[in-house]
Amino acid sequence: MTVPSACASTAGPMAIPHLDVDPFAISFFDDPYPTHERLREAGPVVYLDKWNVYGVARYAEVYSVLNDPQTFCSSRGVGLSDFKKEKPWRPPSLILEADPPAHTRTRAVLSKVLSPATMKRIRDGFALAAEAKIDELLQRRKFDAVADLAEAYPLSVFPDALGLKAEGREHLIPYAGLVFNAFGPPNELRQTAIERSAPHQAYVAEQCQRPNLKPGGFGACIHAFSDTGEITSDEAPLLVRSLLSAGLDTTVYGIGAALYCLARFPKEFARLRADPSLARNAFEEAVRFESPVQTFFRTTTREVEIGGTRVGEGEKVLMFLGAANRDPRRWIESDRYDITRKTSGHVGFGSGIHMCVGQLVARLEGEVVLSAIARRVASIEISGPVERRYNNTLRGLESLPISITPA
């Protein structure tokens, strides 16, 4: 809703639309799309009175904020909380919540650990596990696509690839849920998650230590970079933590998004079956279409103009990645799931220097799961009530009962 009087007092060169929407409310999560449209239509930048933040929801502005890290920094937190004013709930991430030049160094290490060469090494194992999982589910015919596939598959490959011990892995998904809830405002989702965080944090802190990481895994590879001096031995555990925070739950939501798309759009599933080589793009399009990571914040380091509106220094700017990925100014038939779409440029993995460093792992997992389904499954049908899971940052389902038939 626009409040003209408030506009007049706070506006710079151009009046800024004030909206009363809460993008972290359960009612919003249930159906964000009409609000996304309102946010985009209101202007290139809006002000959200509920949390006193600026918001950008159009593709062009989201893209330019992501690609100007000097003006829109990450080191003051990529959630609502401003690390300059508030103590972070955990020691900040050395990559996600860092700016150049500090970011450049840690990013180089994780880029090498999660490189195309690493993908070559793990690819066959990840593909075999996906085929085995689909074969197993074809025996059952009816199952929950979230618990039994979207969660079960990454859990069967990622913790091993990282080199984690078998014990305690049940902490992984709750820990990630906590991290992504904590980017949000101090609402019930965030407060409850933080209250219950102690055992998950203790588990994660312990697993990040070098002796607990199996040789050859991503975790041990990160620690090896402390021997060559690219990072210090104090930094290594925190970089392992980044993979524990961002490497598992995100792919659960990503694969879940792709399965939900294929279950809802049988024509697209038929096209995938006809040409299984479309699997990678079908996954990528699901990341655009559902945007499992919906939002991130930046903080302004100086006064800046966005779309003709003056924004002061030290302001939080909320980027609606999900809304940008469906902005009709950028995408033809933006609300359509189209597995042959040219998805290049979508911001589901972010854009610019912080663009997801684990994107190759995510795409590998998504591709091998969808490719196994394309070759082995004839039909997918939703067979029960679909339930949403609520998180301040991640968009996905709690439950997706489906039945499948063999090809």
Place this chain on the structure above:
Amino acid sequence: MPAITFVHSNGNSDHLDASDGESAMQAATRYGLDGILAECGGNAMCATCHVYVDDALAGAIAGRPRRRGRAARWHRRGAAADEPAVLPDQDHV
């Protein structure tokens, strides 16, 4: 305004206008050019943006000119050629 000609492996070509400071990869994806997938958005992780740069034009490109390389080589500074560049395209590796 810099202009870039992308020559595809089948001999067809696309001529497009880039903006100052924009990389060849960014311009190509903005136009939705076939053959330049650019999955990683210029983070030099995916190699789905490979092009060959015509020898005669290597000097017109900011950053580190290379006869053959990813458009990623110039992502940082932009491949903004001041003059029309002929970039014989190559399918991704």
